Amino acid sequence: MRLLLVEDDHMIGEAVQELLRAESHAVDWVPDGNQADAALLAQRYDLVLLDLGLPGRDGLQVLRALRARHDRTPVLITTARDAVAQRVQGLDAGADDYLLKPYDLDELLARIRALARRAGGHSDEAYACGEVWLNPVTRQATLRGQPVQLSGREWAVLLPLLARPGAVLSRAQLEDKLYGWGEEISSNAVEVYIHGLRKKLGADVITTVRGLGYMLACQPAP
Incomplete structure (x- = not known):
């Protein structure tokens, strides 16, 4: 997935970017609200990690502008603003989830996976196509029921193909x-x-379509 990380704390930004890249996500990191708004206008993202207390433009303003453009990109707010009223405000502005700082990095990854499944229309945790099966949560892959070890980059290529x-x-x-x-x-x-x-x-699992790209040759599992 390609993610936009909007975080003005340099230490948090570096740590989260490193974590997400280790999980084979493509990550663009911006430190203020104006840059976030510009990035969202220029690039399509699978998910946005959005801090609220930002220089330039507040995170809620970024979120409201995004939704005003009818852009339904999933947004996970990550902030130290812990008052219930502030959480309600963020969710009402169009956020899909809310995670309070300081947060556990494993929980952050789990929430990202959950939002990605929801956005893709998958209520369960697994993707299946023919004899290939992937579980993004546990990072298990099988072929005809037998485990297959995939590298992080192989996961990143296969998952969008298997999702569609x-x-x-x-x-x-x-x-x-x-x-x-x-x-x-x-x-x-x-x-x-x-x-x-x-x-x-x-x-034969992945077919090359000359001049266009790649697709999975198998049929979705029932």
Whole structure:
């Protein structure tokens, strides 16, 4: 997934960015509300982690502007504002979830996964397509019931394909899930991870659609 992290505390921002990248998310980090608003206008994100007490423009203003544009990108507010009235205000402004600082990093990851499942229309925790099965929460993958070890980048490529079986995703769309701003992108990165996935899951599982991109060749499991 590609995430926007809006956090003005440098230590928290660095720690969370490092954590999310270790989980194979592409992360763009901005430290103030004006930059957040500009980023949301310029780039589509799978999820936004939004602090409220920001320089430039308050987090609630960023959120209200986002929703005023009818942009339904999931937003997880992360803030030290712990009054019930403030939490209600944030949720009423259009936030999808609310996490108080200081928060446990494992809980942050769990809430991100939950919001991603909800946004994708998946109420359960697993993605299945034919004989391939993934559980994003436990990071388990199986092929015909047998466990398969995937690298973090292989996960990042396979998950969007598995979430939309039959849809063709371009190389640029898959790169967008792998890299944030300022990260060096190898010209054949996606091809390398696709090759690794085919070795582990079968040569015919991921189909190359010439000139367009990649898709899963299997049918969604019933």
